[in-house]
């Protein structure tokens with residue numbers, strides 16, 4: 090029996106490549122997440138940049154708690170099974186500047202993972218609506234092969250390389266994944282998806298958590314790491330990450346620095362981009 094989704098919803102996830110909405114946090118809890126993020130940003134003197142854009146759950150205890158949230162893990166378990174690793178996280182923050190967008194892409198493109206048993210739980214800290222730039226998905230595209238992408242490095246594209254699908258997507262068939270604050274969507278690593286700019290007067294904040302089944306491995310040859318968040322890992326394909334003892338604990342900073350520096354090697358593989366883009370933004374991922 091599934092834990093959060095119905096049997097029908099699990100079947101639809103496997104048929105369509107996504108499922109939404111799942112009620113995970115209360116609106117008050119989502120508002121609290123936003124407040125904590127914005128407190129952290131204020132303490133840093135602005136929006137998170139550089140390597141903090143990736144795996145911030147290794148540095149902040151409240152984000153480590155969030156990637157272990159029981160309802161989120163129950164929903165992920167319904168599609169990935171009982172053993173779950175957290176492999177990555179990134180914020181998709183769209184400022185109310187009408188600029189930031191995400192081109193059509195498949196997440197799997199530059200991740201170097203051996204298997205598509207990879208699911209993103211996208212947590213809405215604020216409402217994700219048509220106006221604020223909700224994710225849209227092309228149903229069933231997760232069943233296609235890996236499709237060709239081209240790198241644009243467009244500065245307004247929130248993806249690491251500004252990568253976009255080199256083939257046209259049927260926009261008329263796309264589904265808008267509108268979420269209330271506190272709701273999550275789930276999507277498959279091969280699903281073609283995109284999103285438009287935020288044309289509201291407020292920020293649109295989403296936190297994408299990438300979960301994998303432990304049998305998945307990194308095939309680029311670059312050392313990779315993950316954190317066991319449910320069940321057991323009988324494969325040991327990844328260096329095991331440890332939660333931060335406290336926010337920005339020195340050991341956590343050292344671990345996060347080393348891991349995020351290493352993984353840039355595969356995120357940027359095949360480009361002439363080094364670790365850093367002009368905006369100091371590194372590895373926001375897709």
Ligand code: NI
Nearest residue numbers: 195196282375
């Ligand atoms: Ni994506």
